[in-house]
Amino acid sequence: MSRHVLTGINSATTVAIGWDRPLETFFVQVLGPHPEMEGEDEILFWRGTDLRELPTAADAIAEARNWAILPADLNATLETDRLKTLGKSDGEHQAAVKRRLFPD
Known part of the structure; x- marks a missing residue:
């Protein structure tokens, strides 16, 4: 699994993007401050949780583009991952x- 953390467009958010080998998917996760729990994060957006x-x-980048300014080489980085x-x-x-x- 890979995970790259970026600062969100709204500086209070963080965006994680990467590759999940067991699920054979890229993922995008956006976290922001929890409105009711000081010091805790809340998941605002999460894609790439299903097989x-x-x-x-490119699919992951399209989702992340709404939440963060992305580095120009992100596609190459994710494909390398x-x-x-x-x-x-997979293990047993x-x-x-x-x-x-x-199930199939």
Whole structure:
């Protein structure tokens, strides 16, 4: 899994973007200050939590663009993250959980 944290367009938010190899998806997570719990974050937006939900770096970047100013090389960075995991596979327990959560 990779995770790159960026400052949001609204400086109170942070945007995490990366690659989740077990779910075979890129993800985008936006956190902001929780309105009722001092010092805690609230999830404002989260995509890439389902199997192959955001299959390309471009899909994730399109979602993140609404929340942060993105570095010009982000697509290449995310694709490199994905490519680094191509030779890895799920362990026995991880595969069992995926079969239960995402039956074919």
